[in-house]
Amino acid sequence: TWYSAVFQPFPSSLPLLAVPSVYFHHLHIHGQTLASAQALAQTPAPALPGPALLGPFPGGRVVRLHPVILASTVDSYERRNKGAARVIGTLLGTVNKHSVEVTNCFSVSHNESDEVAVDMEFAKNMYELPKKVSPNKLILGWYAAGHDITEHSVLIHEYYSREAPNPIHLTVDTSLQNGHMSIEAYVSTLMGVPGRTVGLFTPLTVKYAYYDTECIRVDLIMKTCFSPNRVVGLSSDLQQVGGASARIQDTLSIVLLYAEDILSGKVSADNTIRKVGHFLMSLVNQVPKIVPDDFETMLHSNINDLLMSQIALNEKLVNL
DSSP: OEEEEEOOOOOTTSOTTEEEGGGOOEEEETTEEEEEHHHHHHSOOOOOOOSTTSSSOHHHHEEEEOHHHHHHHHHHHHTOOTTOOOOEEEEEEEEOSSOEEEEEEEEEOEEESSEEEEEHHHHHHHHHHHHHHOTTOEEEEEEEESSSOOHHHHHHHHHHTTTSSSOEEEEEOTTOTTSSOOEEEEEEEEESOTTSOEEEEEEEEEEEOOOHHHHHHHHHHHGGGGSTTSOOOOOOHHHHHHHHHHHHHHHHHHHHHHHHHHHHTSSOOOHHHHHHHHHHHHHHHHSOOOOHHHHHHHHHHHHHHHHHHHHHHHHHHHHO
16 A cells, blocks of 8 residues: 655745645545645645644754664665665654654655655554564654655655654765765744645754664774774674773773872862762672682683583584
8 A cells, every 4th residue: 555645846936845735736545535736725724743742842852863773774775776866764763751762763665756655554564563572662753865855755744744743854864965974853843824834844953872782883883984994893702891891991090090189189079079989889889799719610610511512512513
């Protein structure tokens, strides 16, 4: 089942982000015409989505974006069909009174020509899969790989407004028009007089959020910036532990110098050092107190168990 809409070009004198809904020429869902330009010209235009996400936008109009969204957008853009100018997809995440957090997404099949078509059935089925694992995940809006908002974006946004209250529109500039990947988020806002309503896409502030596992991957990807061939090898578990230990040691050295400066009178003490002291004390108390001999016994026991399992597995493979 496809959602499709045929648009009539609107006057070039209008701002690109201000598109009057009376210029929707035809709107089809499941093949049934809902409205035409003539009917819309005589009746009040259908309102675009209203105030963001059921009331004032949480967190001061800030969208928290996880890095997996950007990776998925770039991946879907690289795998796009031949001749496709851009790709679109659905944004999933959570909403509370403090923030809107976009944690996942998936690409959606669509076609952009004289008629814009979106595969609604595919989008619905794809949404049901993550919802089974995380029932609190909601459809927050949609993304598009591109540096601007086009006439087609208005029609696609109209579809997503049926799935989410005032959906977010995220644009990711995969073509690097300005020499970098510009990332912008918008919501639609009503303006104009009743009966001739104009929807304006107003920008939101985009901030980045990370899970601990995502942060490790992002740090690894950032290392490619300093590699001539943009390739970096994966670190072993032991190398990661060693790197983390080195960073902790460097951080403790900085804290130690700060404490020594306070004791020597070079720096005046304030509430900051008190908070640091409480944090370090809490950190030390969390370290298990194990006698060195007991720790060595536990380590050798685990190593012996690992060796025995490897030997038994090797014997079974040889006897096959």
